[in-house]
Amino acid sequence: MENVERIKSEEMINRIDSRLTKNKVVKGLFFTATLFTSIILIVLLYRIIVQGAPYLSWDFLQNFASRRPEQAGIKAAVVGTIWMMAVVVPTAAIFGVGSAIYLEEYAGKNALTRWIQMNISNLAGVPSVVFGLLGLTIFVRLFGFGNSILAAGFTMSLLVLPVIIVASQEAIRAVPNELKEASYGLGATKWQTISRVVIPYAVPGIATGSILAFSRAIGETAPLIVVGIPTFVAFLPSGVFDSFTALPMQIYNWTSRPQEEFHNLAAAGIIVLLVVLIMMNSVAVWIRNRYQSR
Amino acid sequence: MTLTAVKSKENNQAGQTENVLVYNTKDLNLWYGDHHALKNINLEINEREVTAIIGPSGCGKSTYIKTLNRMIDLVPGVKTNGSIEYRERDIFNKDFLVEELRTRVGMVFQKPNPFPKSIYENIAFGLKIHGIKNKQIINETVEKSLRGAALWEEVKDRIHEPAYGLSGGQQQRLCIARCLALEPDVILMDEPTSALDPVSTLKIEELIQELKQRYSIIIVTHNMQQAARISDRTAFFLNGEVVEYDVTDTIFNSPADSRTDDYISGRFG
Amino acid sequence: MTLTAVKSKENNQAGQTENVLVYNTKDLNLWYGDHHALKNINLEINEREVTAIIGPSGCGKSTYIKTLNRMIDLVPGVKTNGSIEYRERDIFNKDFLVEELRTRVGMVFQKPNPFPKSIYENIAFGLKIHGIKNKQIINETVEKSLRGAALWEEVKDRIHEPAYGLSGGQQQRLCIARCLALEPDVILMDEPTSALDPVSTLKIEELIQELKQRYSIIIVTHNMQQAARISDRTAFFLNGEVVEYDVTDTIFNSPADSRTDDYISGRFG
């Protein structure tokens, strides 16, 4: 019997070569897939950069939109996007994290909770145009915010909220139970435990998970179109009730103009948008590192 | 080894003359859903003694100790009946806020669980949540607590560094210091040394002996020799029941119940 | 306690007359980046013996045992020199595929790590990846391995249920069974009982004694008494070096090196 088994194991050993070949082939395939994806994305970026880079200048950043391509700038759109994100980030973060805390820490395991949870995952899949229709009806009309920063910001917040909730829930769930116990064990109340132990621990996870959501909010055009925010704005907003325009709107408009120069401006606008995005991501990375190093 | 055992026995006998109870458990039953985890527990726990709780895995040791400071509330679906009196106040009474109970009764866990903050902040945490903001008081308490947990000398130069930089044993002592900062009356310890190496274990055992002078300590342990070495009284749990509770020496040398004897003599490690 | 120690000694002496080496480590050095974690290790490990590796935390025990089946490759930035021969083949030679090495040399980890699959699938997994498709062979092997790991009786009615439903000790035995299914030559164990309760620990220790009849076992342990009880030879590591390596009895009763003595006598528990 001993013998039979040893032979079996020799057979197994002999098969290793073919298994390794398979592994190599698969690895090659996966690598190719990654390379392929990277190349597509690089081509995409390369085209934008080649087209737009020559149009980037200080004036481009400093000027308002203009009918003359050589004078047209992106100031209102950049500032507008920043204003809008200044509404979206805190709103979505507070409501997102708040909902996540409720669901993870307070909610009972009942039908209501499951219903809320299901709602959230469904909303994550609802098309952005539909959110645009919602924003138009609720924020622009019903609440009378008009096509202001606030209306667009709230619409975008609702759009990204589900993703942030899910990311935050995961981050909160990942907080080791031992830490919560430690806090409770010292006589901390539930909210003290949540605010002083759970949240700080979860911040890196929340930040990372929210980047995707906020990136989306920056680049979305359709809901802004549906909400009806203007494109030509030649002044800077001074408050959240002011009109504004945003980068994707400006880019959208430029791409639909007949003149080639406007198309190039659109590419330059995209570069600016990517820079804004990268800056925002760096802030998230900075937050993550700051909280992790503790 | 024998030396310590004898000493604790003396200690004990000295104490027995004027015993004050910190905890009095009467007919405690506890269920996790349908699972009857604690059955008719009756235990009187003395002030300024080390009370050890031993028993095989799953017998309800952790459940019991977590009930003493109502950490068990965190587990959903737990039902209890009977009563536990802490210094003659029923801990299940809703006028007795868990936050107060847990402040008076500190807890040290199996795995060291410092907060991902600096050493200093770990200890200041408890003070801050209780609204103590005075910097000087905090500073003094941090030092005193670290001294009390025999950690001061090792960390005094780096109390603002992350607690995760400490070794396992140091972290566990930090967790003890964290309790001490709130000047508790009782300290509960659930297998505080089971994740530690022998040298650190020894340090903690020594520390427990010191702390006994000021605090009442209830310790769950797997390690029967540890119980024998450091405790004054020992309760032996089995299947959610207290099989025997007596002076440690008696439990280890002449247990009344044959099951206790079986468990003790099957011991190792 | 004394009994087991004596037995292993006898065993040992019987073995010594015709020792076959499974592993021969020569001048092994290992660096994690700049950190020199193993220094000039020389160790000869015998067939069908239990070799224990003891030493304080951080001395390199896990590093060494992970090197034996090249799991250390998974850590980035590790450099080695020197050689380890497994049955006279250099494991660092690139013709010796790690997959083969790891099939011949099983490993059991500190924390039980079953796959998130059924009990059955956990064991069948190894066979399946090695291209064994015959249902009957698989079924038989599953049963045999579970019997070999002394788990069959406890789980035979629910082998298609998730492995995560088992208790810690059962999971650890399942992990042992998972090794056994591939009929390994050597089994490496890194503190296999440190996360377990005493009863489960006892079961695993008994199991190791049985497995020794057919397999060579190398076990890392914190628990000196465990080493004393179950091993034939013991290596004492300190700061990445082998301080002493000898028959277990000698190590525990008359160590040659004073550091070994210091470490052993600091023991308790």
Add this chain to the structure above:
Amino acid sequence: GNDAADTGTENGENTEQTDAGDAQLQGEISIDGSSTVYPIMEAVAEEFMLEQPDVKVTVGLSGTGGGFEKFIAGETAMSNASRPIKEEEAAALKEAGIEYTEFQLANDGLSVVVPKDNDWVDQLTVDELKKIWLDNGTAKKWSDIREGWPEEEIKFYSPGTDSGTFDYFDEVILDGGQIDKAATLSEDDNVLVQGVTGDENAIGYFGYAYYLENKDSLKAVPIVNEEGNAVEPNAETIESGEYAPLSRPLFTYVSNAAIKDDAATAAYVQFTLENAATLAEDVGYVSLPEEKYDEQLSTLEGLK
């Protein structure tokens, strides 16, 4: 800042100095509507704000219908349209109690285009256009339209059915009939340019400006007008009305109340009418005859 000021004065040469430049006004003017009219309005707003920096003008491009929706809701003071207002919209405005005035700003010449290397199409009559574009249930070949043209299937590129351009073309060429269902539709005129350029049997139509920008790869087909002349679209022929019938008007609708109550809006509308001619041409449209603007300016005076 300096640059913009310079162009302001430079531009001042061809614009009459208006009283809008004297008094410093304040306020907000919200404009929305057709994306076709947007470039003109953007240009007007840009120039206006150089003179009246404290008047905050915003221009959106929600489409003619979307613009009217806001206009009806009272959210905008002016609504741009690339077609005349519809009955439903007029009714809704009436219901909302909003009185309005229509101003025509410019004309857009719809250009019928084929690729540059199409060497057979030299001109088309309205009837031929109709024959080409009207759906008859089968695929059409060029040879079906005129003898001697290649026996190749025609490929159609048309603006989306929801655009004013389509609407206009449908009305004047197809008499409201069904456009060939094989036509490829896109909302984006640049996309149509791509389509016609890349397909030698293609025919398409879109705004004059898009043709102008892509002269190198496209050929505008001269259209035979009522007088029987084949006319190519260009600034003169469109302005003079020779290029017919494919020249369509672009409008803006202004709330009378806004003109009356808000000096800024009144000044803005006046500025618009005074400068539309130049600015429309700047962005690729065709101005109206001088008289037409003067006429509208006096209408405006009456509303103030």
Add this chain to the structure above:
Amino acid sequence: MRVMSFIGVLGLKGAIGLKTKNKELSPVHELLEKKYNGGFLNRREKIIPIILFFMAAVSVLTTLGIVLTLIFETFTFFGDVSIVEFFTATEWYPFSKTEAVYGIWPLVLGTLKITLIASLFAVPLGLAVALYLSEYAGARTRKIMKPILEVLAGVPTIVYGFFALTFVTPFLRGLFPSIELFNAISPGIVVGIMIIPTIVSLSEDALSSVPEPVRHGALAIGSTKWETASKVIFPAALSGILASIVLGISRAIGETMIVSIAAGSTPSAALNLTSSLQTMTSYIVQVTTGDAGFGTTIYYSIYAVGFTLFVFTLAMNVLAQFISKRFREEY
């Protein structure tokens, strides 16, 4: 020696013990006693859960808001157009002056075509990349790739639209001349490219959150990386991976600009993939940016289409949740 230190300590602690017995309380103790007497009760503890509950309720309100927003206009629409026609007619021709037809099928089919192509393209590729990053690539590659992918998630989709029209379409037409300028394949692929970051990023998270010991368990019995990844890690992460796929596909269903630009806007009930089409979303944007009159049937039709779209994604998410529950492996 140990005994000695014990005795020393005992002496010292004895002194401290005495102190406490004399009730010489430390400031901390005093402050705490004060707090005990003042009572721990904290109103905040009661209010906060309520506030948080309302925050969580926002999601439910949003759904409710969407349904309410859509439903009234949808009803108005069905006052003009029969619901039977809406679901059974095979032509979508709302702009015809003579005989407008509102059969949703061509739009649904258009959406399905784009979604199908996008999924066929993005799911395998996305999973391959996620597996490569989590199981094969070094930490450095992962650290570089993930943020790049995340930035790409923010590129406005119009950009992708022009990429489809001016790069992918000509490329495809070079290979297969029968493909028309507007077709399903090119925007389908590009929608796929757009959702790849979502799939990769979330799947990679799911894969790498499978505990390392499980991975080691497989490697230690001689599995190759591929066997470990495919037979252990992948199944263990399946529910997370499914979630990422569902999110990606939802996004593909909801994608607007790419399709508007590169797929044309011809509602088509034909099954081929090489000709122009229209999706539900691109119809909505077409009407919202177009010149259709306010208050007309066309105007109301976007709400009916929006509602259909909403029901569509809802059904898919419910289905996905059901599937993911079945495949959940606990670890």
